[in-house]
Amino acid sequence: MSKPYVVGIDIGGTNTVFGIVDARGVVLASSSIKTRKHATVEAYIDELHTELTKLMEVNDAIDKIHGIGIGAPNANYYTGTIEQGVNLPWPTPIPLAQLVSEKFGIPVSITNDANAAAIGEMTYGAARGLKDFIMITLGTGVGSGIVINGQLVYGHDGFAGELGHVIVKRSNGRLCGCGRTGCLEAYCSATGVARTAREFLEARANEPSLLRNIPTDEITSKDVYDAAIAGDKLAKDIFEYTGDILGAALADFTVFSAPEAFILFGGLAKSGELLMKPLRNSLEKNMMNIWKNKVKVLISELKEADAAVLGASALGWEAKFTAPTASAVPVAPTPATLPQQPLNQN
């Protein structure tokens, strides 16, 4: 008999959130642990196992988990490892899928957080029924998950879809966390918006702004949002600037895969027309004629707290890493709520 549930795990730099999900995308129960509490990844997985087992017991889900899907930064779908250059306290590469599968005796698949969000959106959210769309996550960084013909794009090495690192300023660009300059992420992430605020406040030193009430180094994108909502001109201009850059970037992405829609996700995506109006204007101004006024820009329909777990959990239905000690789990028929196209598998 096929097992009725999957587990989704979202590993963030601070918290690890996990939940038990059924085939309709209902999160039966969820919980979290601190990501950085343990010196070794093995100790971290031990705590994860303890807490998740408790959750399964309480929800009568022991032996009913078809697979575990994990979303994590720099997670490689093909190899099941977390690669270098990631903000986690353990040495990389981390053979995460293997370790978790060994610990739980359940098949595991992993992918990066933005890809997991795209899968979640396709399975349960704004992208239901879309075969060609691009998910853009606007958080601390800018991530992306690209879906073409119903399949997530992993690329030759499993790392495709780093659209936050397209160069949007070819000269005098801001330094990006990736070591290069001028990346989209350096402008259109939450931290990018805060950087723009600092730049604008300095460049327009004589202009009053509510943002001057906050120590410059402490300004967040939320502060900019609050000021703009209160009518602050400088803050509104920051959103204009951000939307202008993001819209031009989305126009460029369109020539690549001709998506039906972009789906925006994350804190900044909730800025409403402050961001969307300049974004749409710039998108259409920069769009090739054949796509003008044809490509939708949608906001994620998933609750942010659920989205990462849901997206990761959807991977659990096709989990592929099975540790030698894992029990042999027969391949269950794909639940009706899953996308019709199978996920891209190696």
Added chain:
Amino acid sequence: MSKPYVVGIDIGGTNTVFGIVDARGVVLASSSIKTRKHATVEAYIDELHTELTKLMEVNDAIDKIHGIGIGAPNANYYTGTIEQGVNLPWPTPIPLAQLVSEKFGIPVSITNDANAAAIGEMTYGAARGLKDFIMITLGTGVGSGIVINGQLVYGHDGFAGELGHVIVKRSNGRLCGCGRTGCLEAYCSATGVARTAREFLEARANEPSLLRNIPTDEITSKDVYDAAIAGDKLAKDIFEYTGDILGAALADFTVFSAPEAFILFGGLAKSGELLMKPLRNSLEKNMMNIWKNKVKVLISELKEADAAVLGASALGWEAKFTAPTASAVPVAPTPATLPQQPLNQN
């Protein structure tokens, strides 16, 4: 019994080249007609039918054609039509697949010329065995065919892969044929190189150059190549400038689909190290760390004359437009020489 041959047709602005191809990619015979001789597309297809029938008769291929594949500018794989904005003498949209299928009684599929080249390269050329690559055609314009996980990317509407129209200069960019400014095509096509020559000759008015022996308006990319080969500094700098822009663009494309290789095709791709050296330098300088020194840049292995016909012909094995009058052709098993992944079909 399955039919052993396909026909490939490449419709260019000047000539239409067509050939009969077997399952191993051998062009048994080919010929051509002028594209622009006829006032109506029906008269053009009449001549194509007459000439192709002759070719089939001579080669004992009548009733042995499994399908016809056509590569043409702005050809839409999904709809089978040639869309507007194309340099052909007939009103658009042209329901080309339907018209040709009706005329020949053979199933037809069409795609744009760059996609056809990518299919040809994947089936018979430098991309054999590659599942993730991007074909860049450097001709009068810059075209592209993107292959992800063994499937050509058509996008939501059939027009994906217009990488010649990514914006590489966000301010003071050159006017592009698409009506916008700063497109890759305005710099890295053959005509783009000629424009760079004119700009450099004007900006460096005191510098001697072999190119000054040619009337400015008549300079071609071939002239620039010849001058550079002869050691002309200004001409070599033009290739530096072109390779620098193209390399940076390819680095950006990499973050999208993480290809194993780029494959360059067309006249400019034959410029050797004049182009390739600055291109590779710029590619690696602009590349995200995780892909540095990992993505190959290859030159097409197909003869340019054959490539378009071969690429188009490969589509013929999965031709999908069947006119009501066309004879019912059973689906033959895919020949062993075709890529293992089926082409992306709607």
